[in-house]
Amino acid sequence: MRMSKLFVQTLREFPSDAEVISHKLLVRAGYIRKLANGIYNYLPLMWRVLKKIESIVREEMDNAGAQELLMPFVQPAELWQESGRWDVYGKELMRLKDRHSREMCLGPTHEEVITSIAREGIRSYKQLPINLYQIQSKFRDEIRPRFGLLRGREFIMKDAYSFDIDEEGLDKSYQIMADAYKRIFERCGLETKMVQSDSGAIGGSVSHEFMVLVNEESENNAGENDVFYCTKCGYSANSNHAVSVLNPVITEGKYTKSEIIDTPNTHSIDELANFLNIPESIICKCLIYVVDGKYVAALIRGDRTVEETKLMNVFAGNDIRIARNDEIEEIMQLSGYSAIAGFIGPKGLKNVEIVADETVKDLKNFVIGCNVNDKHLVGANWGVDVELPSKIADIRLVEENDKCIDCGSPLKVTKGIEVGNIFKLGTKYSKKMNATFTDKNGQEKPFIMGCYGIGISRTAAAAVERHHDEYGIIWPIAIAPYKVIVVPVSDQDETQMKVAEYIYNKLLDSKVEVLLDDRSERAGVKLKDADLIGIPYRITVGKTIKDNLVEFKTRAGNITETISPDDAIAKILSI
């Protein structure tokens, strides 16, 4: 491709509305252009990158035995009502009506559609196992789209769905996908960590996420997930799912008798611990949440934090948030108290389900709110002063240096970008949607399903997050829009132009994806653009051509060497 004809416009400056580096660079280098909030045009260079990633994904999926198909982007509400997700998916689901006022939605994911395909097309166990996938645009009306391609509302995703006879088959399908994913990201030039994860709105039991770790100390960290991992045994999990063994702390208070004492203005654990001069770990914290519209009180040791996803899962909820002040007021009124946040305790709460984290059950002579403002109960004990809730669960957020559940080593934490995920769905959709097959014994059985996603556009953005420098993008070769760019320093110099054309045509003949910067620009402009756009190799034809020498530059590491044009061609062909 000749640069003079390529549809690309690089900018001198970064766009003002971009925060993270992948967003800034992709806009500035002319790869993407925003159309609306969280919705982007993929310009020719970007589209080439996306197609590269897609074809790697296709190859690996096909090799793994999956078959590609394409499902509609617009989906009827009926299917979503069947699965029950029409009501629970929330505002993220973009709903619309057709001209007959029939309700539709834009697909944020395709479990419903694929299940309907399976129940019509798969009748017998003989057709199983099977894995169907597509690469397609998805729409999710995010609360807060941001970070360019990393969290858009419309994005490109590969989604695959496996159907098996039994759990054993699912385990196999799952493992095949896990292996394929590892290869896909490796081939894209991305190191990923496969971490255990919560299965979220999609549902199911087991799930893993593929994370690109981005723990550089940059102020604008694009990693939206916290990943806890063990360097010794390899355990790793998203913070929404991670578990740990606690380090020992003081769990017995200094109090010899239980009494309610004044604790003025101690709204936070920090203030309370300071006021009483006690460690936070002998305070029992009581937090009010709203899970799917119902009130929930969560008890946890004062030095620890509630993990909301874990808490929500205790109640099999879809939505969780901390209660507002007016809601706390309502609970207090109903229970005959009047305390505000900071002084809440579990005792006597009405219309509230209570769950205790494992951390509180061993507390002795501890401190706890008693639903009276500016007062706390100290020296409390379970069964004596307060009933230990019957519901006890792990609802705490793991912290760095907690011990690994598998080997006991201290855990570390890092930020990650989730580029892929795999779920064991089981029969969640097949049962609800009555998608069954006939097994060996003539019995009707629901499909055992798995689903597997890769964010294609997010993977591209993650690659930029991971591979760039102060001059611009440094694409991994496998997903670069072009492999090499040939730059004649001066378009006035006939010899330079001739040699550049020669190299360009030779490479074209060998089917190398090559750019020729034939623009009538000054050298600086062309060289800056080549760096910014991030083409992996650059062959610069300049003055040294009189000695039959060109500059060969590898963008990664910015390594240059001076060789003959034919050697440069040979070098490219050997890569």
Place this chain on the structure above:
RNA sequence: CGGGAUGUAGCGCAGCUUGGUAGCGCACUUCGCUUGGGACGAAGGGGUCGCACGUUCGAAUCGUGUCAUCCCGACCA
């Protein structure tokens, strides 16, 4: 949904306090000159100043409303 900020040419911004009919840099067009790290000179083209209503003889500027965008929070009792 709450808090803060910003909407002026494709991009980055000034002008607004103190109202008088819009400007700078980059990009774009033409000409000249220049060609190893975002040159220079000259001449051009492009904007209903987010939108609506209001105040005024007159509004980018003041007021009200609205929409959009960005950031922060969604919070640890």
